[in-house]
Amino acid sequence: MTVEYRQFPASVTPQGPDPDTSRWMRAAFDGFLVNHPDPGEAQRIASSWQAEGRTLHAFYDPRETPNGFLGNDVPVATMATFTAGLHGGGDADIPCLLVADVTVRTTHRGQGLMRRLMDRVLAEASRQGVPLAALHAAHPALYERFGFAPATRSASIEVDCARFALKVQPPGLVHEADPGIVALFDGQLSASGRARHLGALQPHRVPTDAVSRRATAERGSRCLVHVDASGQVDGMMTFVFRGWTPDAQVIDVLSESWCTTDARAALWQTVTSTGIATTVRARDTALDEPLQWMLQDRSAMRVTAVTDGLSLRILDTAKALEGRGYCCPPASVALEVVDALDTVAGRWRITVNDGRATLRATCEPPEVQLHAVDMAAVFLGATRVNTLADAGRVTGSPSALATLTMVMSASSDPLSTLHF
Secondary structure, X not given: OOOEEEEEEOOEEOOEEOXXXXXXXXXXXXXXXXXXXXXXXXXXXXXXXXXXXXXXXXXXXXXXXXXXXXXXXXXXXXXXXXXXXXXXXXXXXXXXXXXXXXXXXXHHOOOOHHHHHHHHHHHHHHXXXXXXXXXXXXXXXXXXXXXXXXXXXXXXXXXXXXXXXXXXXXXXXXXXEOHHHHHHHHHHHHOOHHHOOOOOEEEOOOOHHHHHHHHHOOOOOEEEEEEOOOOOEXXXXXXXXXXXXXXXXXXXXXXXXXXXXXXXXXXXXXXXXXOOOOEEEEXXXXXXXXXXXXXXXXXXXXXEEEEEOEEEEEOOHHHHHHXXXXXXXXXXXXXXXXXXXXXXXXEEEXXXXXXXXXXXXXXXXXXXXXXXXXXXXXXOXXXXXXXXXXXXXXXXXXXXXXXXXXXXXXXXXXXXXXXX
């Protein structure tokens, strides 16, 4: 089957998404089997895509279709890309291509369209010198064939409001605010202090409207803001009450941004003290969640699920590893990375000193051998090299594996809460 490839920037007019963007949006929503947005929401979505600088990629089936069928101007496969910086613990964020909205129409599955789109965008990013690509996937195993592997994990937690009590009363004040205020402060909070987890993403172009739209997307959402003793905003939380049920009255936390421990403690103290909700739930929290250690009774918080988060794909081994930070003593190991991309495959000696790595190409026999997908899995330290060796995916001498495990370890669990 012959298909036509097109790419174009997401674009919006005062009347709504431009025709190409509108038809692309329809195909993407159909691909996820979700309802099409109403005109107002479609305009807000397209505006945020345009502000983020998203490029929309698509394949079209040029064959004519009967009246009443989807026309040949509606894509049969979609993918969106834009750029961000990934916090890898180094002096600067690592450039990263974000991949989103990957769909293939049901009638056109099994014809390699997803692979053709993925190969095209990854090859182009590699040519441009971008060292990493990232995506969120409901089924990460589907993308392993393209070299992606889950590089972060997160926990879902549930807190019993009746037993929530902090060990120390936090200073400052909590105010209720309109959720639209998130747009004013979210960027600066997310880019500072404790909010900058290893693995955090910072889009290169952050649309103010998009931040506000995400915060107010759920009907009935509310917002809490914490200010410190000097009157500076240092934390925010958005949440929604799920209503009355026979078993529990539940609040879901939609988003959190903070730059001090006191701010986060105060926000949680407030959201669990409504006198109405019996349970507060949150997703995208750290596996080693600090909140439980703030409580007089740690069992008031429990983990209900652990899920894979951000999946990474290495596009340039040297640039990616040299852009990362390291917390190990001086070390050196020769490794071989296997991959179809020339910028990824090869033999390298990685040498770490003072928290930084240098890589040089080498012809010496490798002490450790691994595929690019396994390098992606260990890149942020969420998975240990020795774990993959025990699974038969990474090979090497025991001492070399121990060295690379130490090199790729992280000082904290990586966490990425930006969904795109």
